[in-house]
Amino acid sequence: MRIGRRRTETDPGDGVVVELAGRSARLRDEPEVVQERERARLPLTVVGVSGGYDGVDVVHDVAFEAQPGDILAITGPSGAGKSTLLWTLMGAQGASGGRVQVGAQRIGSHADALEAGVRLMPQGNALAATLTAAENIVLPLLATGVEPAQAEARAAQSLDAVGLGDSGDHLVEELSGGQQQRAAAARLLAASADVLLADEPTSDLDAVNRARIMALLRAEARAGAVVVVTTHDPEAAAEADAEIHLDEGRMTWVRGRERAEREEGVPAQ
Numbered sequence: 001m002r003i004g005r006r007r008t009e010t011d012p013g014d015g016v017v018v019e020l021a022g023r024s025a026r027l028r029d030e031p032e033v034v035q036e037r038e039r040a041r042l043p044l045t046v047v048g049v050s051g052g053y054d055g056v057d058v059v060h061d062v063a064f065e066a067q068p069g070d071i072l073a074i075t076g077p078s079g080a081g082k083s084t085l086l087w088t089l090m091g092a093q094g095a096s097g098g099r100v101q102v103g104a105q106r107i108g109s110h111a112d113a114l115e116a117g118v119r120l121m122p123q124g125n126a127l128a129a130t131l132t133a134a135e136n137i138v139l140p141l142l143a144t145g146v147e148p149a150q151a152e153a154r155a156a157q158s159l160d161a162v163g164l165g166d167s168g169d170h171l172v173e174e175l176s177g178g179q180q181q182r183a184a185a186a187r188l189l190a191a192s193a194d195v196l197l198a199d200e201p202t203s204d205l206d207a208v209n210r211a212r213i214m215a216l217l218r219a220e221a222r223a224g225a226v227v228v229v230t231t232h233d234p235e236a237a238a239e240a241d242a243e244i245h246l247d248e249g250r251m252t253w254v255r256g257r258e259r260a261e262r263e264e265g266v267p268a269q
């Protein structure tokens, strides 16, 4: 998979060309970050983290450091503990050991994570079905102190970025599964987070929309965020700068990749 600018006789070079398995499509605009604030540009440090439910660990001794600008993929079979790890990083699932930090700030609770600019796109989107797509984005922004006019502007911008610019006033229950997933991605993007945790953000998407969401997450990373994505999709994992594979809650292997390759538009191996 390659995402990059391409200039041909028929393509004047406007927009972004997305190539997937020999097919290509041109997104309308180069992805722009939905951004209202400077990113803190701090690393996410995870040291020996274990955690689970009701006193039983399902994630064991996970450790990594992700830098601003990085996309890190967490892969592994169903039940390996990928979602649990993200909820633990979000401070919402109790860690039984280890530590999570954004820069020097220790994440010990959900409130700490929100304070440090960590935001999670949960698996299954977690949108309120009886609110509109835009309301689902605006309400959490208002809850974190964003001014109403700004919140509405950010919701409109992020919905536009995921290709739902005309669907903001649709109830979530009126949207398709893939549209709901894109609305959830828009909610994550609208947060202008320092650390984005996305739990299988492309699982319900067609190839073009999958590439669109990955390009938007890449734009967030370029703006200085740390991006962590769980995925079963090898193409999405290949898009990442590094990959951690979990099996039965333990890191079984790690892949790193030179980001310079991506900057040159070299296809992922």
Ligand SMILES: Nc1ncnc2c1ncn2[C@@H]1O[C@H](COP(=O)(O)OP(=O)(O)OP(=O)(O)O)[C@@H](O)[C@H]1O
Residues within 6 Å of the ligand: 053, 058, 076, 077, 078, 079, 080, 081, 082, 083, 084, 085, 123
């Ligand atoms: N709320 C919960 N209470 C108790 N156990 C849970 C809970 N959520 C998940 N688990 C258990 O934790 C383990 C890891 O689940 P988790 O959802 O983190 O895996 P995953 O790798 O994200 O799976 P998938 O790829 O299917 O989404 C599983 O054995 C699951 O049954």
